[in-house]
Amino acid sequence: MKRCPDCHVNIATATDRCPLCHHHLEGDPRDGVQSYPDFDYRFGFYRVFFKILTTLSITGIFVTALVNALTFSGRLWSVVAITAILYAWIVIGWLSFKRNVHISLKLMVHAVTITGLLLVIEAFTTSSAMITHLNWTLSFAMPSIFIGFIIIINIMMFIKRQQLRDYLISQLSLSIIGFAPLILVLFDLVDPIYMSIAAAGLSFATILGLFVLGRRIVISELGRKFHL
Secondary structure, eight states, rough: EETTTTTEEOOSSSSSTTTTOOOOOOOTTTOOOOOOOOOOOHHHHHHHHHHHHHHHHHHHHHHHHHHHHHHHHSSSSHHHHHHHHHHHIIIIIIIIITTOHHHHHHHHHHHHHHHHHHHHHHHHHSSSSHHHHHHHHIIIHHHHHHHHHHHHHHHHHHTGGGGHHHHHHHHHHHHTTTTHHHHHHHOOOSSSSHHHHHHHHHHHHHHHHHHHSSSSHHHHHHHHHHHH
8 A cells, every 4th residue: 555755644546646635655556456356257158058058948848848739649748858958957057057055955956856857757657547656756766865865965064064054954954855755655655665764764863963963053053044
């Protein structure tokens, strides 16, 4: 920062004259120059790529629905294609390039969306008699996905214990969702039930472990998130 010898004030400016008395300033004339970080050209590329991906996704959804309507033969195959397009848009466009979204939230969204995709695929590619009992997805795929992603986030939390707060809400949410397969047992939609029991057991153990090992952090983070 430069200084005016007559006014005796420090001045942050790029000029070499005092704005008050117009005398020459002492100090390096470069001291008052504001420095900015280099422009990240990747950000502009990501925005353009996201816009292109969004345009292609909307176009694909419209074309798929139109072709299915014009050639309808009793099968809504376009629902599967549209769901796959939406899944790709979420995974590629949102989960991959959203740098301000924490990895734990991305994993939770991925677990839910891939389960939804599998449900739609099974519902619209099997016979009408099987639609009411989505046996493979509900009995095996859904609990297996939840188990896998809960374990992954638990491992990440163990490795990065100093960043426990960043994982809490997503892991708690995913663990609560992990009880869904077991709840479906009550509606006779799951058979066999051992995978659902395993998912619910891991979810319960994860929630219990979070409260036992980091009770204060969990309570404070929940209070901060929900303004309690």
